[in-house]
Amino acid sequence: MDIVKDLLKGDRKALARAISMVDNEDLQSKEIIKEIFPYTGKAFIIGITGPPGSGKSSLINRLVYVMRKEDLKIGIIAVDPTSPFTGGSILGDRIRMQEHNSDKNVFIRSMSTRGSLGGISNATRGVVHLLDAFGKDIVIIETVGVGQSEVDIAKNADTTILVLTPLSGDSVQVLKAGIMEIPDIVVINKADLPGAGISQTDINIMLDFKNKRTWRPPVVQTITLNDVGTQKLWEEIKKHRRFLEKDDYLAKLRAERHQKDVLLFMENIIKTKIWNTIMGTAMFEEMITKINNKEIDPLSAAQEILNSIDLTNHE
């Protein structure tokens, strides 16, 4: 495809168009991903999550400056849940990061989650692949932490950063939700506000208590307003990356990700296939009637239907 050729040549307009096609789940998006996939796997993926307003976008804005000093090419995806409660934050993200608009090596894109409850959609994963194939060294995904998204981001990123603040009771939330297994690095942003030290102590205790992993997540205090702690955070990201690369963890992590992706796609394909094959058919209606009349139980009905339909040919 021409669009893929242009994208691989470094044409930013082609990248933007391809992203829109993938984001809209355009008919051609499958073909695009297929063609660019061999060129992926070079970018390092950083996931940044945390409660709304904790300062994720502001932090990314600062981090980008630090990364650009090392001449790294950066792609940023700000994932916003399509929730009425956070409706305005896409605009906020853009404003927070627009300082980099004139930098050709920084590409920023907002995406919605399409009701997948703050999770990472296939479209988002596709856009990560596009940015990767385009030649970005670093891809940053920002997601609002609303439960499922934290778990999801950790599955999709190489390094996951959880951004908390001293005041909002964030650490209590974290304790409740039991998400301390997820971050590779914990950031306490807004360290200019009172309570940062206490939060740090609390979080460290939780991490020591909860964590039996080989990597002990460091806790970094930042103040994005005055650019405090950004360099330290970047050093910790690089440390984590070296850790992943040392024992081939990164390769294992990515292999696991591919395995999950394939399983998920298979589930989706089969589900659609079942749906398309049986919905509205007389056979299905009859089976439901039989269940209503207690002539058959639902599991036996499911097995009987599956035995009678052809599930091959998964286009």
Ligand SMILES: Nc1nc2c(ncn2[C@@H]2O[C@H](COP(=O)(O)OP(=O)(O)O)[C@@H](O)[C@H]2O)c(=O)[nH]1
């Ligand atoms: N006091 C203080 N406010 C901050 C800091 N970082 C961000 N903010 C403010 O917090 C608000 C939310 O920031 P934003 O980056 O949009 O948070 P996000 O929703 O997590 O992306 C903005 O009004 C920022 O100016 C900080 O270090 N200290």
Ligand SMILES: [Mg+2]
């Ligand atoms: Mg934001």
